[in-house]
Amino acid sequence: MLRIHDTRARQVESIKPARAMRMYTCGPTVHRRPHVGNLRSYLLSDLIRRVLERQRVRVVVCQNITDVGHLAESGEDKVRLRARAEGRPTAELTRDYEAAFRADMEALNLRPAEHTPRASETIDQMVELIAKLIEREHAYTVPDGSVFFAAQSFPSYGEISGNRVDTLKPARGIGAADPRKRFHADWALWQPAEGELTWETPWGRGFPGWHVECSAMALSFLGEHIDLHTGGADLRFPHHENERAQSDAAAGHEVVQHWVHGEHLIFDGRKMAKSTGNLVRLSDVAEAGLDPLAVRLAFMEHPYRHQMNLTWDGLRAADRTLRRWRSRVAEWSESPSAPMAASYVERVEAAFDDDLDTPTALRVLLDLEGDESVAPGAKFESFLHLDQVLALDLSIEIGRAPAALPPGAAELLRQRSRAREAEDWTAADRLSDELAALGVRIADAPDGQTRS
Secondary structure, eight states, X not given: OOEEEEXXXXXXXXXXXXXXXXXXXXXXXXXXXXXXXXXXXXXXXXXXXXXXXXXXXXXXXXXXXXXXOOBOTTSSBHHHHHHHHHTXXXXXXXXXXXXXXXXXXXXXXXXXXXXXOBGGGOHHHHHHHHHHHHHTTSEEEOTTSOEEEOGGGOTTTTTTTSOOGGGOOOOSSTTTTOTTOSSTTOEEEEEEOOSTTOBOOTTOSEEEOHHHHHHHHHHHHHXXXXXXXXXXXXXXXXXXXXXXXXHXXXXXXXXXXXXXXXXXXXXXXXXXXXXXXXXXXXXXXXXXXOOTHHXXXXXXXXXXTSOEEEOHHHHHHHHHHHHHHHHHHHHHTTSOOOOOOHHHHXXXXXXXXXXXXXXXHHHHHHHHHHOTTSOHHHHHHHHHHHHHHHOOOTTTTTTOOOOOOOTTHHHHHHHHHHHHHTTOHHHHHHHHHHHHHTTOOOEEOTTSOEEO
């Protein structure tokens, strides 16, 4: 049985779905291509799903696509800002970045959700939810057409993050010192506006608040009883606090049973940002000659609840391990079949079940790889069985014939190797260019080995 840390309960709890497991995971705001830090939180929900499915639990996932309502610090919609900067329609921009997100998810073997509603296509559900909150006196309207949630109407606010309503101080930036609010911690459910990404409602033309979008989509596609809700640690407050308040106030009971959050990722010791020049996307990893699934493996080398410092050295090391395991699995596949190495498999699965302890699971796999007392056929069966959760495509090299080099490439590779040994980098670069012209891609590992 899977045991996982519940942010609201502040302890590890067993997941006991009484029926099909219903999980909501906060999806992307599609105003730019995701970087690898964004992708880490999606691995969390994928691992939960794979572990539960291994236990024969049916999992139904809803992952939203935010294409309206997520405001920048300036108070303007991030999608509209980006569309204006790129000089193209918002619909074209959001569909392009949504497709890029889906491509990255596929490259990391992250299974698609059963439901992927777009915020812009679920406005009716949001309007219905807002109307219900007004009727139940959890929300109020103001003359300009705005609708706010009354934070003080929800006494258990703060159970996820610890930020209680009576201790919250007026915020700076968006919504600070807003004279339209009855209480400074209230937040917008609907805001008046004209132009692109606006809709007519009983309160006037405008667009939804970011928080109400997830409540409406979760309730619409998963119902009023959701087993688990995942997201990055940055969403605990205010997004998930506000979402919980809206959903529970509308349903009249606790909607989400377990809240699970993954910690941040930094790169080379710094927060990833365009301004610092260390914004790394999955395409950058592939362009560096590394398999994108090396990112998945690198993520699993760290506990999901710990901040992770990803580096290029770490990614190259993960890539070497990934390629070695695939090669070993292909070698073991040629040996006589044998039952799985039960003791190793049980230890790995126990680590999965213990709050997704993937670092321990990977260490056990390394021990199994090096255990000469285990038959190759048993290693083969064990690695393939466990790859149902790891999802590293460990069987991809089985039966694959080595790619034939174009005429003349072998001699150029030998010349390049001698040039590198002599530290004649000019000659090595020239030979690399000649090989590239023949269609041979070169990737040099930190240990000096060359792969083509």
